[in-house]
Amino acid sequence: MTALAHLGGAPTPTAPPGDRDATRGSYRLLPYLLLLPGAAWLFLFFTVPLLQLAAASLYDPAGSLSTGYALTWAFGNYPDALQAYWPQFGRSFLYAGVALVLALLMGYPLAYAIAQKAGRWKNLLLVCVVAPMFTSFLVRTLAWKTILSDNGWLVGLLRDVHLLGPDGRLLATPVAVVLGLTYNFLPFLVLPLYASLERLDARLLEAASDLYASPTQAFRRVTLPLSMPGLVAGTLLFFIPASGDYINAELLGTPNEYMIGNVIDSAFLVRLDYPQGAALSFLLMAAILAVVFVYLRRAGTEEVL
Amino acid sequence: MRFSRWLADRWVVGVALLVLGYLLLPIAVVAALSFNRPSSRLSYDFHEFTLDNWRNPCATADMCDAVVRSVQIGFLATVVSTLLGTLMAFALVRHRFRGRSGINVLIFLPMATPELVLGTSLLALFVAGGVPLGFWTVVVAHVMFCVSFVVVTVKARLAGMDRRLEEAAMDLYANEWQTFRRITLPLVLPGIVAAALLAFSLSFDDFIITNFNSGTTVTFPMYVWGAAQRGIPPQVNVIGTAMFGIALLLVLASGLRGRRARRAALAAPVPVGRAGGRS
Secondary structure: OHHHHHHHOOOOOOOOOOOOOOOOHHHHHHHHHHHHHHHHHHHHHHHHHHHHHHHHOOEOOOOEOOOEOOEOOOOOHHHHHHHHHHHHHHHHHHHHHHHHHHHHHHHHHHHHHHHHHOHHHHHHHHHHHHHHHHOOHHHHHHHHHHHOOOOOHHHHHHHHOOOOOOOOOOOOOHHHHHHHHHHHHHHHHHHHHHHHHHOOOHHHHHHHHHOOOOHHHHHHHHHHHHOHHHHHHHHHHHHHHHHHOOHHHHHHOOHHHOOHHHHHHHHHHOOOOHHHHHHHHHHHHHHHHHHHHHHHHHHHHHHHO | OHHHHHHHHHHHHHHHHHHHHHHHHHHHHHHHHOOEOOOOOOOOOOOOEOOHHHHOOOOOHHHHHHHHHHHHHHHHHHHHHHHHHHHHHHHHHHOOOOOHHHHHHHHHHHHHOOHHHHHHHHHHHHHHOOOOOOHHHHHHHHHHHHHHHHHHHHHHHHHOOOHHHHHHHHHOOOOHHHHHHHHHHHHHHHHHHHHHHHHHHHHHHOOHHHHHHOOOOOOHHHHHHHHHHHOOOOHHHHHHHHHHHHHHHHHHHHHHHHHHHHHHHHHOOOHHHHOOOOO
């Protein structure tokens, strides 16, 4: 969890200095008054809904929106939902995982180059990294439909060099969905990574090479460990939204590429099966938390080594 | 050794440029498609150059209604979330109080929760409470997920602020309100503005949470989602390109302002105190 807090760039505030009026009653109340509206909003529209969703996931699956639902503590909703939709679950994590690997292979050199090599171009390049977010998520995903289209230059080129068969396609395949996921969430990986690498002292690398480390060794023993906080934060900021995404699967894929998000969307909005949708939502959240937890422990021990 | 170092340098820069190309390519495509006259409604290929889409961006009236609605929702969500979030940031940075870690968790969790879960849980609440879905449920949802980002942004600015400037003002007989008005607020303002811009862009572009809580209300992302099945009017790309242009202008303007301020600071080494003073 600390990994994400790193992104805000805000050091945990230490004891506020100059609490000269702390003794006055109104001052002791002041922080609570400042917090009250925001905290109440978050409690009412974040915490309470989660509890309501938990209740909905245990509704009697025989009910319906029109006849009403009864809370029968139907824990069977969970195994039922998992059994019906485990392929979509597996696909979500597979696609998000492959996209993450691709994003790391692309994002690390990019973040490193901007942090260490860009000089006075640094700010301009950072603007380029966040530029995709300046335009609408859906519109830029649709742009990939044009790029990957069967009549487009990319498919033509790949067919010419025989990487694709004469009838080979990119659109409506897993490749398109993974490319879309990689593209859409790459900035979230690059920014925290950049923040870590920017603080890397280039003299440490010189010292490593003076001590006869090869560039590879210097990278593995100096750069990589020092960029760990950014790497962990970036990975989580990429993986959490990517595994819950269903826009890419819907726009760039077919029902054969549907991820768990597509199923949850249709459970709530098309099939109106609230207990199942709620159970799937919680399963998704639990799965993501489990992956994050295991990952943070792993990353933590690596940092120590 | 030298040579491999040289190669490593160039290799990294080369890959970085390719990746930047990957990031920028779709934007170029959106801009190009805004000048496209498509051969059919369901075609995504570039067919023929035209300026018509830019001349009549509202040829599809539904789309412009959706854009206006997104701006209204974005404006309301920004005002409320910036206000709530800024107050919370002040409490967290400036005060010592019981329950701080609980509040921090409450602020952090919405950012770490998948949007899908935020959306479905609110839907479950609204349906259970019999609240009709529409414009206002979308505003409520947007405020909820924007608040945390506002807190984080304003907190970062507040935490990096030099408290001695406020102490100096107090030593010079400014009362608390004057100090806040003349020193604190002007110094924090860039953080608040950045937070508001972030909140607006998050709200304007949100699809997943809106999709679950909008009922029949159509925002711009919802319009694009619906149109993707029926065929996208090319004007969607006009809106996409215009959004990109406006955001880019804002960023460049703030960059220029920052540079000017820094230059002024170099020329006359006292301006920090003057930022809030009479001038």
